[in-house]
Amino acid sequence: MRQIVLDTETTGLSAATGDRIIEIGCVELLNRKLTGNNKHFYLNPERDSHEDALKVHGISNEFLRDKPKFAQVADELLDYLRGAEIIIHNAPFDVGFLNKELELLGRGPISGVVDNVVDSLVMAKEMFPGKRNSLDALCGRLEVDNSGRTLHGALLDAELLADVYINMTRGQDALLIEVETEDETVTTREVPRIDLSSIVLPILVASEEEVAAHEAVLAQLDKSTGGKTIWRMAEKTMA
Template structure:
């Protein structure tokens, strides 16, 4: 698997909040956010929309996002702002955590507007959850878990919000796709073969650059050993190691 994103690709990290779990049961999108990444840098350009779903959120969904029916009633309906979303994601790779969930809702919303499925209106859709599961099999790969794994602060995340979650996922995505596959150590929730809580990544020796010492380097090293001998009054341990033993060490 190639984990290095194309440096020239424009990516959009997207997240939604909804009134419930199933659009076929009439549930709707209530919040939508997109964060732009270009040339592997977060540009600061984003789209953030609250949407009037014309219905209440399920209690479980409301507990997650905290967006009340009264608050949302003052915002536009999806069909009024659908063009803003389509303009923002056009020709871009869209990155979504658990993409199947969000794309089902977005496709249902677009269908109400007489428009085709969401994944046909952007360059491609990439599921960052599936990507994380391939990179970290058997581990927790929720957004919170990934933030912890990659050292990204999410202390301010008390409720789920589409914009905050998109910003966090953008940071996670860049960290997760930086391409550092060699000499990788992952301090995970569960123990790995390298010891408790430690998994040592596979080393691709073809990517390691070998730098040989120059004559000047060797002369400087010999002078340093001479100084050690003089300071200790006896040959230093390094001189007692054969070249073959030194290479093995």
């Protein structure tokens, strides 16, 4: 399975009111393994970032002036994402911005290009209900080193999220084995079979003392229920 962990940085919080994407970071996983085939774009949003957004990502307006516009990288990005499962933390935010950028180019939504979108924030809330599930909180909880994250950055955050996602789904690792094919090694999920046909299970018969103790317990239960225990009622029916 090919998966892409994706993150964006933007000029603000609302694509509907004109905010734009300024950075896109993508990390590729193939059969849950990092491949190093990543994508990273800085983009000229054709507008300035809000002050609050600048405090989050620290990417200056001046730095972005000579960067390509989204239209110039759209084909490369879509070809890279095509057919993959996309993993995003708080997916509606990033997907909303990507869809808006595509709409401005007269193109359809990202859902028509990718196979599926997984929201890791929804996953985290199901796994850790009632707890903080920001990327930083998950890094701390799952022992992912985020010491280099002083500001938000799309590629760094995508790399951290890839580690977080692998840790959140690490139970699947027990089902991974490597199978050699003619052209490459493919990782598949398979549970090894165990032959139990040669195993003979011993029959342990209760001793007289154990039978007597068991009957004493049943008698006590009969007394406390007024003789309405299921096994006594069954005995009367059979009789």
